[in-house]
Amino acid sequence: MELYQLRYFSYAAKCENISEASRRLMVAQSSVSKAITGLEAELQTDLFVRNGKHIRLSPNGRLFAAKVAPILSAVDALPKVFAGETESAIQLRVLSASALIPDILARFRQMEPQTRFHLLQSSNSDETDLTIFSSPDEVADRETVLLTREEIMLAIPASSPLSLHKEATLELLGREPIVMPTEDQLLREQIERLCIASGFKLEVDFECDSPFLVRMLVQRGLGITFWPVQTWRTYSSDSLTFLPFRRPQLYRNVYMRANPDRTPHPALERFMRYLTRYFAAIPEP
Numbered sequence: 001m002e003l004y005q006l007r008y009f010s011y012a013a014k015c016e017n018i019s020e021a022s023r024r025l026m027v028a029q030s031s032v033s034k035a036i037t038g039l040e041a042e043l044q045t046d047l048f049v050r051n052g053k054h055i056r057l058s059p060n061g062r063l064f065a066a067k068v069a070p071i072l073s074a075v076d077a078l079p080k081v082f083a084g085e086t087e088s089a090i091q092l093r094v095l096s097a098s099a100l101i102p103d104i105l106a107r108f109r110q111m112e113p114q115t116r117f118h119l120l121q122s123s124n125s126d127e128t129d130l131t132i133f134s135s136p137d138e139v140a141d142r143e144t145v146l147l148t149r150e151e152i153m154l155a156i157p158a159s160s161p162l163s164l165h166k167e168a169t170l171e172l173l174g175r176e177p178i179v180m181p182t183e184d185q186l187l188r189e190q191i192e193r194l195c196i197a198s199g200f201k202l203e204v205d206f207e208c209d210s211p212f213l214v215r216m217l218v219q220r221g222l223g224i225t226f227w228p229v230q231t232w233r234t235y236s237s238d239s240l241t242f243l244p245f246r247r248p249q250l251y252r253n254v255y256m257r258a259n260p261d262r263t264p265h266p267a268l269e270r271f272m273r274y275l276t277r278y279f280a281a282i283p284e285p
Helices: 003-015 018-025 029-043 059-087 098-111 170-174 185-197 211-219 266-280
Strands: 048-051 054-057 089-094 116-120 130-135 144-157 179-181 206-208 225-228 240-244 251-258
Touching: 003 018, 003 029, 003 059, 018 029, 029 059, 054 059, 089 266, 098 211, 098 266, 130 185, 130 266, 144 185, 144 211, 144 266, 170 185, 179 185, 179 211, 179 225, 185 225, 185 251, 206 211, 211 225, 211 240, 251 266
Parallel strands: 089 116, 089 130, 179 206
Antiparallel strands: 048 054, 130 251, 144 225, 144 240, 144 251
């Protein structure tokens, strides 16, 4: 009893016609007939009741078909079992460090071109495998891994008189228009908390939805902004000057957090290990 015989039998049972079964299988009619005849000889029973060109399952044929169906189903599923790891898409939610994501994914795909990604920037984490986010606070739980602790500097136009300063202070913020990204709400919340704690109200003059637009506005002299030096490094420019805060120093932590309600698949685990290596390799500014 061969696998092809079971498949030919299954098609013949569904089509109730040898010619139609052979057409769908793209084999000769004689091959289908010979396979069925061979099965009947081996089982010593008629599997079909024949009526000219039309056939229908006999009682024993229906019993045999019920036994064959799960066998063929299991065989057909085998490629999916072994391809399951490569076909798994990573649901990646990006709340911070979005400027680095194109480079991260391009490098990872060079190593694993079969891995697919679904990128999200919504706040709903139910359908997410992994979230990248930032916080000024220490986050300690089993699912959360620190990727980097980065300094936040004040970015100003290189042509601005402020560039003569060696460091930034909160007092400088009251003298210039402020540009802030709407995309990175966590960064904005951190800065606003800091200002409130220092008795300073942050007045934002320009809001935009990407670090690139933030840079362009600052370059054109329309304001100053807070600049995460590692995750925004791809947007740095010679036309910008960066002043470090000293009193107080400003930092934020960038984390990745796996969804505790989902079992990580192998591709996700490899991507998480890669993220750790990627951030560890970012040079200090």
